[in-house]
Structures are given as C-alpha cells and as structure tokens.
Amino acid sequence: MWRWETRHARTWIEFRLARAPRLATSGASDTIDRTRRKSIKAIRIHRTGGPEALVCDEVPLGPPAPGQVAIRHTAIGVNFIDVYHRTGLYPLPALPAILGREGAGIVIEVGGGVVDLAPGDRVAYALQPGAYAEARLIEADRLVRLPAGIDDRQAAAMMLKGLTAHYLLRRTHRVQADETVLIHAAAGGVGLIACQWARALGATVIGTVGSVEKAELARRHGCDHVIDYTREDFVARVREITGGRGVPVVYDSVGQTTFARSLDCLARFGLLVSFGQSSGAVPPFDIGQLAHKGSLFLTRPTLASYVESRQDLLAASQELFEIVLSGRVRIEIGKTWPLAKAAEAHRDLEARRTTGSSLLIP
Numbered sequence: 001m002w003r004w005e006t007r008h009a010r011t012w013i014e015f016r017l018a019r020a021p022r023l024a025t026s027g028a029s030d031t032i033d034r035t036r037r038k039s040i041k042a043i044r045i046h047r048t049g050g051p052e053a054l055v056c057d058e059v060p061l062g063p064p065a066p067g068q069v070a071i072r073h074t075a076i077g078v079n080f081i082d083v084y085h086r087t088g089l090y091p092l093p094a095l096p097a098i099l100g101r102e103g104a105g106i107v108i109e110v111g112g113g114v115v116d117l118a119p120g121d122r123v124a125y126a127l128q129p130g131a132y133a134e135a136r137l138i139e140a141d142r143l144v145r146l147p148a149g150i151d152d153r154q155a156a157a158m159m160l161k162g163l164t165a166h167y168l169l170r171r172t173h174r175v176q177a178d179e180t181v182l183i184h185a186a187a188g189g190v191g192l193i194a195c196q197w198a199r200a201l202g203a204t205v206i207g208t209v210g211s212v213e214k215a216e217l218a219r220r221h222g223c224d225h226v227i228d229y230t231r232e233d234f235v236a237r238v239r240e241i242t243g244g245r246g247v248p249v250v251y252d253s254v255g256q257t258t259f260a261r262s263l264d265c266l267a268r269f270g271l272l273v274s275f276g277q278s279s280g281a282v283p284p285f286d287i288g289q290l291a292h293k294g295s296l297f298l299t300r301p302t303l304a305s306y307v308e309s310r311q312d313l314l315a316a317s318q319e320l321f322e323i324v325l326s327g328r329v330r331i332e333i334g335k336t337w338p339l340a341k342a343a344e345a346h347r348d349l350e351a352r353r354t355t356g357s358s359l360l361i362p
Contacts, residue, residue, distance in 0.1 A: 038062075041362075042133035043342040046096045048088030051343040051350075054099070064111035064137050071123060071143075072135045075156035077102030078337075078345050078358040079189065080278050082132075086346065089281075092129070099342070100131025100360075104146065104155035114140045122146040124155035126163055127304055132342055134362045141310050144317045149325045157357035158193065158331045160303065162320040163313075164275070165194040167306035169201065170319065172299060173249045173271050177202025180242055182250045182265055184258050185278065186223055187214035189357040192332045194251060195222035200328040206241060208234050208258075210352060217355055221332065229258075238265040246270060246294075256280035268294035275301055332356030 040061045045053045064070045082099050084090040104124040107117050117123065123143040130136050146155050168190075169175045175198050183198070185191045186207025198205050199222035207223035209215045215226045225241050227234045238247060246267035252258050255277025262272050274282060290296040307313040323329045334356035337345045341360075348354050 040134040040136075041339065042098045042130075043100070043339060043360075044096045044098050044132075045086055045092075048086065048095075051086070051346040053086055054343045054346065056340050057096070059098070059133070061135055061137070064109055064114075066112040067114065067140055068111040068137050069107050069114055069117055069123075069140050069143065070109040070135060070137050071103075071105040072108050073103050073105040073131070073133065073362050074152040075104050076100055076131045076339065076360040076362065077126075077156045077160055078342075078349060078360055079160055080276065080349060083346055083350060085129075098130040098132055098136075100133075101129055102126045102156060102160040103131040103136075104152040104159070105135075107143075108135070110140070116140070117143065117145070122152065122155075124152075124159050126160035127307070132339065132360060134339070142313070144314065147321055147325065150321060153333060153336075153359060154324070154331045156359055157189075157333050158320065158324065159317075161189040161357060162193050162324070162329075162331075163307060163316050164190050164303050165197050166316045166320055167301065167303060168194060168251055168273060168275065169197055170316075171306060172273050172301050175201045175203050175249070179249070180204040180206060180247050182206045182208070182238055182247045182262070183223075184208045184250070184252045184254045184262070185276075186218040186221075186226065187355045188253070188278075190253060190276075191218070192221045192356050193329055196329040197323060198222065199224070200323065206238060206247065214355060217332075221330070234258075235261050235264045242267070249273060251275065253277075254279045255282050259285075263289060263293050263296060266294065266296050269296070270294065271297040271299065273299055273301065334358055336361055 039058045042059045043054050044057050085092055107119050107121045117140055125143050128138055128142050181198055181203050183194050186195050187209045195205050195207055204224050205222055206225045207218045208227045208229050209218050210230055215228050218226045227237045246265055248267055249271045250262045250265050251273050252262045253276030257279040259282045334354050336359045339360045339362045
C-alpha cells in the first residue's frame, strides 16, 4: 500500500502515485488522466440566455495560489440560482463564466500556507462560483472536510440546500417545538431538507407542492399537512389547519406567485422569509400591508450572509452533518446527469421535472 509522506503535493504525478489506493476507495472516476493534462472540461456561458447557452469548453487549470487548493470534483450540485446566473437575472461579474456554486471532491494539490488540508482529503463547499467543471481551484477556507458517514454525492446534494435550511430554521427564525410552520416548494431540494429538519425540531409542518406525486414525496419527508396548490387554496387550508390563527413563519422560495398570499397565512406578528423566486421576482410591494395584516415582519435573507465567517461556516456544517448522520434528515437525490448534459439538467429544473437535489457527475 502506497503511503503519502508529505502534506503538500508538488506535482500531479506525485499525487497520482501516492494516493492511488485512496482514490479507488472514494468511488471517483479515473477515466481522464489528470496527471498529464493542464486543462479540464468545464461548462461555461459566453452569453446569457436559455439552456443552449451552456457549452462545454476546455479551460486551463493552473497550480493553486497561496491559500488555495485544487480539487477534483466527484459530484456537483445543480441549483436554481444557476438558472438565474445563466439567464442574467443575477448578473455575473464577467463572461465567459463557469456556472455552479456547490460541489464535493478530493483535494489534489495544496497551495502555500494551507495547513489543515492535504491531498486525498474529501471536501465539499457551497456558494463558490465555478463548480460545473472536472476540477477547480478554490480558497481553502471555504472548504469543509467531510466526515466518514457522508458520501460525496450526499455532500454535493446537501451543502447549499442544507446550509440554507440551517439558517432558515436555526437563525432567521429559530423554530420551536410548539410551532406550526409553512414551507413552500416542500418537495424541492431545500424543501425536503427543511421539512424533515423542522419536524425533527418538533414543529408541525405544512408544505405546499404542485402535484400529487410531489405531495406524496413531501409526506414521506416530514410534512404533517401537504397542500397541492393546483387543487386547493393554500391560504384557506392553512387557516383551517391552524384554527384560523395562521402560522408564525412562512418560508417562501417561490416568489412572485406565492408572496402576497403567504402574507395572508401569517399569524399576528408573523414573519415571511422570502428566500427565492423560482416563479419570478416579487413585484413592488407596499410596506403598509405589513401593518394592515397584523404587524407582520418581512425578510429577504441570503446564505452568504450567514456563512461569511469560517467559524459560522464550520458551525453550520457541523449541525448539518450531525442531523444527517443521525438519520433524522435524509438527503433525497432526485436526478443525476453527466457533466456534459448540464443543459438538459437546466431544462428539467426550469420545467419543474425535478424533486429533491439534482447532481452533475464529471
């Protein structure tokens, strides 16, 4: 068995020789000989637009700078924010650009000053642009080392969505055991995790979905009450479930089509957490409605604010890993596609043909 004698890989060939057995056990593909290449395949956009704007390019991959590491992806998360970047709704700093903000993989080289990661370490990350690629460079302090019980696909499927569920339930509004909460898009990637987590905290969970199939999935993942909004008035059902009181908090990632009616689901002094807009941007809003509907609160949080410091990132990740390892939250991986079929993944995502978390596999 090969042994690695130093924490700092100097060449890709040294890494290949020293870590080959570890790579084999990781399940990572060796179909591309990365020890002899200075470029990797990546999915980029050269212009904003539809899924056809996603193209597979050969791009250079240099050595990591001080404070950086190079990782080889084993799984890549697909999220709706990737669609926003592709269409230009959330403009990117410059084009061409590699899409994707979540992934898991194996450290293959470390830059100067990196002391807490070594080649062969299994790691994951969220919110770092440039994930749709075979390999990448990334700041070491944005990576989280994976525990033995979390596999790479689980990690890529849950970092962005799981950390989002964490800040929603544990920080934006700290869910209590005696509360009833409303979670829109309950069968989506964030929704499935958040519903299970809220249930584990002892809350009664109401979830909205858009089909009979998604309703059953939501029930299996923590929803006490599931509302198919294509068949029922979700405001009337929430009021019925809560005896007319409404809920103390609504978690709304849908946006345009649910925002106004979400306010009508809230109890007095309730909080609407608007954290996404899969149906489109929320239109201009008269803040006076918050007073008229019961002195309500409204917030538009982002994950980046909650994990800006490394201390917050590590603390949130630890809580996420713990609840997944406990079995109280299961990570649902709905669909996977080869990296080269990223456009197909985007089409399915926009058509709402996905449930749970979606992955690209290099």
